[in-house]
Amino acid sequence: MEAPKLAALRSLLHGMERELGLDDLSQSQRDVYYAASLLHGAGEPITTELLQTHPLTRDIPRPTFFRSLKSLLDRKLMYRSGGERSGRYVLSQD
């Protein structure tokens, strides 16, 4: 099975895992990830600034927000787009 098809299948099943509440993300990690997904779906860039001001995440304390973001990057659910300090991200296809 070629890589894009496999990635699509993993994405589909990861969505199933999330919606069934079986992933092991904390609530704040989930909110940051959902906010990123919504920005992506709306065709907006996923930037630190837009993520922090999103209705889903704006009440998350700043240190928790950055810890959550770092955790999502560590888990490869999101990736940096551009340099280390660009503040832009893309969602993993997984």
Place this chain on the structure above:
Amino acid sequence: MWQNWILPTLVISHLYLASYWVATWAPNFTIASDNGVFATASLFFMPHGVRVIAAWLYGWRSVLILIPGTYAAHFLRVGSWSMSWAEFIGPMFGVSCAAFCFWLLARLGADWRLRPGFVANWKDVLLAGSLAAVVNAVGSNLLFGNGWPVVAGYFFGDIIGMLALFGVLMLVFRALRMMHFRADRGEN
């Protein structure tokens, strides 16, 4: 050729046969009938999930991709390549039902097929798979003249098997992800 046909056919056929083996491994979940080999309806038919995934990923191409695995499963079941006309046509309902349902739903305005920039929700894919289970159960059993208990057995077997396959694949991918995550963090 390799990427578009051979590799998908190998992967899907092996997945089909592996899931078929699981279905035969659970003999207690079958409806016995004296109406021939096709009258047996496994109540845990995971290969239906393979059909649905193949149809979602490959559309009509999945029909050709599924054929080797489907007829190899027939060989494993019967022990011979010889088959009646009905036995030859019967499995075609199975291999084409999911592709047909994704196509039909798309015609009705619910195009959940995989395409660039769009990955459907898993619930929509399962819904298309459930519709395919209806088509397969009614179509196959009309062909063989089986009664409604076997039709119901096909339907519930396909649905239960599909849900089980999706669940198993979800857990496999989750385990792989966790393994990579721990490896990246240097944990044992």
